[in-house]
Amino acid sequence: MESVTPILEFKNTCVSYTKQTMAVKYVSASIERNTITAIMGPSGCGKSTLLRAVNLMHNLYPNIHVDGEILLNGKNILAMEPIDVRRRVGMVFQRPAPFPTMSIYDNVLSGFSLNGIKLSKAEKDAIVERCLRSVALWDEVKDVLNKKGTFLSGGQQQRLCIARALAMKPDVLLMDEPTSALDPIATKHIEQLLLELQKEVTILIVTHNMGQAKRISSKSMFMYLGELVEYGDTETMFSNPNDERTKAYLTGKMG
Amino acid sequence: MSRLRLKNRLAKDKLMLWGVCLLATLTAVPLLAILGEVLLRGYDQFSWSFFTEPTPTAYKAMKAIEAGEPIPGGIANGIIGTIIMLGMAVFVAVPVGILCGAFLAENTKSRFAQFVSYLTDLLQGTPSVIIGIITYIWVVVPMKGYSAIAGSIALCIMMLPLIIRSTEETLKILPTSLKEAGLALGGNKARVMIKVQLPAAFGGIFTGILLAISRVIGETAPLMFTALGCSFIRFAINRPISAVPLLIWEFFNDPNLQDLIWGASLFLLLFVLTLNLLSKYLAKKWNQ
Amino acid sequence: MNDKIYRVILFIAALIMPIVCGGVIYALVTDAYDAFEHFGFLNFLTSSEWSYTEGAERYGALPFITGTLMTTLLALIFCIPFSLPVALFVGEYFKGTKIASVLSTVTDLLAGIPSIIYGLWGFYTLRPIIMALNISPQGSGILTASLVLAIMIIPYAASLSAEFIKMVPNDLKEGAYSLGATRAEVISKVVFPVAGSGIFSSYILAIGRALGETMTVTMLIGNTNNIPNSITSTGNSMASIIANQFGEADDLRLSSLIAIGLILFLITAAINMVGKIMIKRARIV
Numbered sequence: 001m002e003s004v005t006p007i008l009e010f011k012n013t014c015v016s017y018t019k020q021t022m023a024v025k026y027v028s029a030s031i032e033r034n035t036i037t038a039i040m041g042p043s044g045c046g047k048s049t050l051l052r053a054v055n056l057m058h059n060l061y062p063n064i065h066v067d068g069e070i071l072l073n074g075k076n077i078l079a080m081e082p083i084d085v086r087r088r089v090g091m092v093f094q095r096p097a098p099f100p101t102m103s104i105y106d107n108v109l110s111g112f113s114l115n116g117i118k119l120s121k122a123e124k125d126a127i128v129e130r131c132l133r134s135v136a137l138w139d140e141v142k143d144v145l146n147k148k149g150t151f152l153s154g155g156q157q158q159r160l161c162i163a164r165a166l167a168m169k170p171d172v173l174l175m176d177e178p179t180s181a182l183d184p185i186a187t188k189h190i191e192q193l194l195l196e197l198q199k200e201v202t203i204l205i206v207t208h209n210m211g212q213a214k215r216i217s218s219k220s221m222f223m224y225l226g227e228l229v230e231y232g233d234t235e236t237m238f239s240n241p242n243d244e245r246t247k248a249y250l251t252g253k254m255g
Numbered sequence: 256m257s258r259l260r261l262k263n264r265l266a267k268d269k270l271m272l273w274g275v276c277l278l279a280t281l282t283a284v285p286l287l288a289i290l291g292e293v294l295l296r297g298y299d300q301f302s303w304s305f306f307t308e309p310t311p312t313a314y315k316a317m318k319a320i321e322a323g324e325p326i327p328g329g330i331a332n333g334i335i336g337t338i339i340m341l342g343m344a345v346f347v348a349v350p351v352g353i354l355c356g357a358f359l360a361e362n363t364k365s366r367f368a369q370f371v372s373y374l375t376d377l378l379q380g381t382p383s384v385i386i387g388i389i390t391y392i393w394v395v396v397p398m399k400g401y402s403a404i405a406g407s408i409a410l411c412i413m414m415l416p417l418i419i420r421s422t423e424e425t426l427k428i429l430p431t432s433l434k435e436a437g438l439a440l441g442g443n444k445a446r447v448m449i450k451v452q453l454p455a456a457f458g459g460i461f462t463g464i465l466l467a468i469s470r471v472i473g474e475t476a477p478l479m480f481t482a483l484g485c486s487f488i489r490f491a492i493n494r495p496i497s498a499v500p501l502l503i504w505e506f507f508n509d510p511n512l513q514d515l516i517w518g519a520s521l522f523l524l525l526f527v528l529t530l531n532l533l534s535k536y537l538a539k540k541w542n543q
Numbered sequence: 544m545n546d547k548i549y550r551v552i553l554f555i556a557a558l559i560m561p562i563v564c565g566g567v568i569y570a571l572v573t574d575a576y577d578a579f580e581h582f583g584f585l586n587f588l589t590s591s592e593w594s595y596t597e598g599a600e601r602y603g604a605l606p607f608i609t610g611t612l613m614t615t616l617l618a619l620i621f622c623i624p625f626s627l628p629v630a631l632f633v634g635e636y637f638k639g640t641k642i643a644s645v646l647s648t649v650t651d652l653l654a655g656i657p658s659i660i661y662g663l664w665g666f667y668t669l670r671p672i673i674m675a676l677n678i679s680p681q682g683s684g685i686l687t688a689s690l691v692l693a694i695m696i697i698p699y700a701a702s703l704s705a706e707f708i709k710m711v712p713n714d715l716k717e718g719a720y721s722l723g724a725t726r727a728e729v730i731s732k733v734v735f736p737v738a739g740s741g742i743f744s745s746y747i748l749a750i751g752r753a754l755g756e757t758m759t760v761t762m763l764i765g766n767t768n769n770i771p772n773s774i775t776s777t778g779n780s781m782a783s784i785i786a787n788q789f790g791e792a793d794d795l796r797l798s799s800l801i802a803i804g805l806i807l808f809l810i811t812a813a814i815n816m817v818g819k820i821m822i823k824r825a826r827i828v
Contacts, residue, residue, distance in 0.1 A: 083265070083724065086721055086723040090721065090722070093718060101739075110719070110732075111722035115723050165722070264728070268725035272636065279628040279633075293664075351556055354556030358556060375560055377564055377812055377816075378564060382808070385807065389570055389571070392570040392574055393570060443549070444549055473660070475659045480790065503659050507659075516663060520659075528656075530655075
C-alpha cells in the first residue's frame with residue numbers, strides 16, 4: 001500500500017512574538033506532495049509568519065516562539081536541528097537577494113559552499129546547469145556565469161535565488177511573495193516556472209495577488225487574524241467559499 | 256557520516272560564539288585594570304590641599320620623602336592652567352567651528368565646501384605632536400617665549416575639526432521641512448539658521464563640544480612645546496603655564512615627585528570619563 | 544541681517560580651514576628645509592645616524608620611520624583578534640541589545656582615556672610583567688609600546704567595523720540561513736565578504752591613529768636612536784623622538800625634527816585619505 005504520510009503537516013501550530021499576542025493561532029493542515037499551495041490573506045494575517053515557521057526562520061530571533069507541531073515527512077521539525085531542516089526546506093524571499101560578492105555560478109552553489117560541502121568540478125558544472133535550466137535562466141546567463149549576480153534584472157535575480165534553493169534538492173520550497181518586487185512580465189515567467197517545478201518539489205507560496213493564486217495553485221489557504229479560516233481546492237474556494245470572511249476577501253471587501 | 260559532519264559544524268558554530276564572547280569581554284579588562292590601578296594608587300592623595308596648592312619643588316619633595324612624610328602641595332597650578340587654556344580655546348573654537356559647520360551643511364555641493372570638508376578630515380587625522388610643532392613655529396617663536404596663549408591655540412586647532420564635524424552632521428540630519436517651514440514663514444536664511452536650525456541642532460552640537468573638550472583635555476604632546484609648564488599658580492596668558500597632563504609628565508620624569516602621579520592621573524581620568532559618559536547620555540536623551 | 548552678509552560670514556568662517564592647513568604645510572616645509580638641504584632629501588630618509596656632536600652633526604630619519612612602522616604594524620596585529628570579536632559582538636551576535644551597548648560604552652571609554660595615562664599604565668603595570676616573563680631585560684621597547692598601542696586602537700577599529708557589519712542586509716543573511724548555514728558560516732561566508740571593504744578601511748583608519756600616537760610610545764619604547772633589530776629591542780618612533788628632543792633642540796637638530804614631523808604628517812595624511820575614500824566607497828555599495 002502506498003504511504004499516506006503527507007509531506008508537510010501543521011498540527012496546532014502557533015507563533016507568538018510576545019507572550020500576549022499570537023501571530024499564528026492553532027493552524028492545522030496537511031500539504032500534499034507535488035502541489036502548489038497558495039496562502040492568502042490581508043496583510044498582517046500571519047501568512048508570512050506561518051511560512052517562515054516551516055523553515056525555522058523564527059529560531060534566529062530569540063523573542064519569537066513556535067508551539068504545536070510541524071511535521072515534515074512525519075517528523076516534527078521543531079525538535080530537529082535548524083540547519084538540517086533548512087537544507088530540506090528551501091526558501092525564496094520577497095526581494096531577490098543574490099549574494100553580491102559571489103558570481104552567478106557560485107550563487108547557485110552557495111548552499112553547498114555555505115554548508116562546507118566539497119564538490120568536484122564536474123559535479124558543480126552539472127548542478128549549475130541543471131538548476132539554471134530548471135529556472136529557465138541557463139540560456140540567458142550561460143556565457144556570463146562568472147559575473148556577479150547583482151548585474152541581472154530583478155526577475156533574473158529572483159530566478160537565480162530559486163535556482164540556489166533548488167540546488168539543495170529540497171523536499172519543500174517556501175516562497176514569500178516572490179513576485180511582489182517584480183514587473184508583470186517577470187512575474188508571468190516565474191509563475192510559468194512554478195507550474196513546471198511542482199513536478200520536482202512541493203511548493204508553498206504566500207501571495208497578495210488573488211489572480212496569481214488562482215492561476216498557479218491547486219490548493220489554497222485563507223488566513224485572517226492569525227487563524228486558518230479556510231483550506232481547500234483553489235477552484236472550490238474561489239467559486240464557492242465556505243466562510244463569510246473568505247468571501248469578503250475574495251470579492252475585494254477586505255484587505 | 257553526515258551526522259558527524261552536522262555535529263562538527265554545530266561545534267564550530269558554538270566555538271565561534273563563545274570565542275567572540277570571550278575575546279570581546281576581554282577588551283573590558285584593560286579599562287578595568289587602568290581604572291583600578293589609578294583609583295587604588297591615587298585616591299588617598301585626594302585632599303583639600305591637593306587641589307588648592309601648587310606643585311612642590313623637587314627639593315621640598317625630597318625633604319618630605321626623607322622625613323617619611325607625604326609630599327606637600329598639589330596640582331592647583333595645573334588645574335588653573337588647564338581651565339585658562341581650555342577656556343580660551345573653547346571661546347574661539349566653538350563659534351568658528353559652528354559657523355564653519357553651518358557653511359558645510361548649507362553648501363553640500365560646492366567645490367570649495369568639499370575642499371574644506373576634506374581639510375577638516377586632514378586636520379582631524381593630524382597627530383597632536385605635529386599640532387604642537389606648528390604652534391611652536393607660529394606662536395612661540397614670534398612671541399619669543401612659551402605661553403598660555405600658545406597652548407590654547409594648539410588646543411583650539413585640535414578642537415576645531417571635531418566641532419565642525421558634529422555641527423555639520425547634526426544640521427544635515429535635521430528634516431529639510433524644518434528649514435523650509437521657516438523660510439516659508441518669510442524668515443531669511445540667517446534668521447532661520449539662528450532661530451530654527453541651530454536650536455533644533457543644539458543637542459548634537461553641545462554633545463560634540465563636550466566630546467571635543469574631553470579629547471583635548473588630556474593632550475600632553477602639543478602642550479609640551481607651547482605652554483611648557485610652570486611650578487606655581489599663574490594667571491598671565493603671555494607666560495608659560497602648567498596643565499594637568501603636563502604635570503603628570505613632569506611627575507613621571509622626576510623621581511622625587513612620582514608619588515603625585517596617581518592623584519593627578521585619577522583627577523584627569525575621572526574628569527575625562529565623566530565628560531565622555533555625560534555626552535553619551537545627553538546624546539541618547541536628545542535623540543529621543 | 545540679509546542673506547548676503549550671512550553667506551559672507553559663513554564663508555569667512557570656512558576660510559579658517561584652508562588657512563590653518565595651508566599654514567601647517569607651509570610652516571613644516573619651510574622649517575624642515577634646512578635639514579633637507581643640508582643632508583639631501585633621500586639621504587635624510589635613508590640615513591640611520593643621529594648624532595649631535597657639535598661640528599659633526601648627522602641626522603637621519605630611518606631609525607624613527609622603522610620604529611613607527613614596527614610599532615604600528617605590531618599594534619595592528621595585536622588589535623585584530625580583539626577588535627574583530629568586539630565588532631561581531633556589537634554588530635551581529637548581540638546587535639541592538641543592552642549588553643551590546645554596554646560593550647560599546649566600554650570601548651568608547653577606552654577611546655577616551657588620555658594617552659599619557661595609557662603610558663603610565665604600560666610603564667608601571669605592563670613593563671614589570673614583560674620583565675618578569677623574561678621577554679626583555681629592560682621591559683620597555685617596541686613590543687611593550689605596541690601592546691598598549693593595540694589596546695588604544697581597538698575602539699576605533701571595532702566601532703567602525705561594527706557599523707559596516709550592521710549594514711549587511713538582513714535579506715542576505717536570511718537567504719544564507721535558509722540554505723542551511725550555521726551562524727558561523729553565515730558570518731564567514733556572507734557577512735565578512737559583504738562588509739569586507741568597510742572593515743578593511745576601518746583598520747586603515749586605526750593605523751592612521753597609531754602612526755601619530757605620541758605620549759604612550761614615548762613612555763614605553765625605550766628611546767634609543769638606533770634601528771630596532773627585533774621586536775623586543777628598544778627604539779624611537781617619529782612622534783617619540785620629537786616629543787623627547789624638541790624642547791632641547793635648536794638649529795639643524797630642530798630642523799631635522801621638524802622634517803621628521805613633516806614626513807609623519809604626510810604619511811598619516813596619505814593613510815587617512817586612503818581610509819576615508821575607501822569608507823565612502825564601502826558605504827555606497
